[in-house]
Amino acid sequence: MITKERQTRILEMVRNQSFVSVKELMDQLHASRSSIVRDLIELEQQGLLVRERGGASANRVYQEIATxxxxxxxxxxxxxxxxxxxxxxxxxxxxxxxxxxxxxxxxxxxxxxxxxxxxxxxxxxxxxxxxxxxxxxxxxxxxxxxxxxxxxxxxxxxxxxxxxxxxxxxxxxxxxxxxxxxxxxxxxxxxxxxxxxxxxxxxxxxxxxxxxxxxxxxxxxxxxxxxxxxxxxxxxxxxxxxxxxxxxxxx
Structure with missing residues (x-):
């Protein structure tokens, strides 16, 4: 699974659940811990989610993102x-x-x-x-x-x-x-x-x-x-x- 596709799936899971753990993301997306962590860091930098201990949750404070x-x-x-x-x-x-x-x-x-x-x-x-x-x-x-x-x-x-x-x-x-x-x-x-x-x-x-x-x-x-x-x-x-x-x- 390519990075963009995996990150899209991560955002969908975060949106549908109040919190998603790193382990759950690894299991669902068949990706390594390091790949998931890198994705979460990048998505947080874009303002699309909030990293928390052991996982991530949706960001409800909007940050402008390039088109x-x-x-x-x-x-x-x-x-x-x-x-x-x-x-x-x-x-x-x-x-x-x-x-x-x-x-x-x-x-x-x-x-x-x-x-x-x-x-x-x-x-x-x-x-x-x-x-x-x-x-x-x-x-x-x-x-x-x-x-x-x-x-x-x-x-x-x-x-x-x-x-x-x-x-x-x-x-x-x-x-x-x-x-x-x-x-x-x-x-x-x-x-x-x-x-x-x-x-x-x-x-x-x-x-x-x-x-x-x-x-x-x-x-x-x-x-x-x-x-x-x-x-x-x-x-x-x-x-x-x-x-x-x-x-x-x-x-």
């Missing part, structure tokens, strides 16, 4: 979420797709749609298939290399000229108790609020690892969204649970 590193985390969950969300897109709509690795999987499902796609994400643009039939508008502004997106006053000004039929946004954290939606970047928070304001329908895409993760920037609340597409989570509106072969829409 290229997040791209290999919770891939199957993100794919299921985006496959379901993409079904709600209609022909000839003006669509905004947010920056982030979760939303980037939308492009696999919109290649044959005649739409105007607007985004600030250079990462998403690079994922677009050559067969994409629609038009693309890339918002400009100051480039944030770590997040692979444009930000700042110029980007906000460009957003004000659009009215989106449908927007698909991402988040760094969701607090079910306070209903708050978080991001770790103040400029992103301002930008996401602007997208909400300019959109007729707005959905949130987030895998279950985002639940109870908190940052210092609240930019929306659960009730601000028509639908929140997740791979696992609450069984009430506006959440829709997306799993392979089983999409459960809460009533």
């Amino acid at each position: 290229e590193k997040k791209a290999h985390i919770h891939v199957k969950e993100k794919q299921c979420i985006c496959a379901q969300a993409a079904k709600t897109i209609k022909e000839n709509q003006c669509i905004y797709i947010d920056s982030g690795t979760t939303t980037s999987y939308m492009v696999e499902h919109i290649a044959d749609k005649d739409i105007l796609l607007v985004t600030s994400s250079t990462y998403l643009i690079h994922q677009l298939p050559l067969t994409f039939q629609g038009q693309v508008f890339l918002l400009g502004g100051q480039y944030d290399r770590r997040l692979d997106t444009a930000l700042g006053s110029t980007t906000l000004e460009m957003v004000s000229h659009f009215h989106f039929d449908h927007a698909f946004l991402s988040a760094n954290g969701i607090d079910l108790k306070t209903q708050e939606i978080y991001t770790a970047n103040t400029e992103l928070a301002t930008f996401k609020k602007a997208i909400l304001k300019q959109s007729t329908q707005c959905d949130l895409l987030a895998d279950a690892s985002k639940f109870e993760v908190k940052t210092h920037c609240t930019w929306a609340y659960i009730d601000d969204f028509d639908t929140i597409f997740v791979d696992n989570g609450p069984k009430y509106k506006p959440f829709t649970i997306c799993q392979k072969g089983n999409n459960y829409e809460n009533k």
Whole structure:
């Protein structure tokens, strides 16, 4: 098993359990103690888990991670979420797709749609298939290399000229108790609020690892969204649970 695959499995186990021991990881992943320890050190440095005596637990305080590193985390969950969300897109709509690795999987499902796609994400643009039939508008502004997106006053000004039929946004954290939606970047928070304001329908895409993760920037609340597409989570509106072969829409 290659390192990236093993680390993805480690994160899945940590997410599904409150604590995972080194021994359990060794047994489940058929890896040596030294390999598991190296993986845990690297994942902790990325802010994805917390090492504890004899094992590791989930990190519920968000730390910003470069897009290229997040791209290999919770891939199957993100794919299921985006496959379901993409079904709600209609022909000839003006669509905004947010920056982030979760939303980037939308492009696999919109290649044959005649739409105007607007985004600030250079990462998403690079994922677009050559067969994409629609038009693309890339918002400009100051480039944030770590997040692979444009930000700042110029980007906000460009957003004000659009009215989106449908927007698909991402988040760094969701607090079910306070209903708050978080991001770790103040400029992103301002930008996401602007997208909400300019959109007729707005959905949130987030895998279950985002639940109870908190940052210092609240930019929306659960009730601000028509639908929140997740791979696992609450069984009430506006959440829709997306799993392979089983999409459960809460009533």
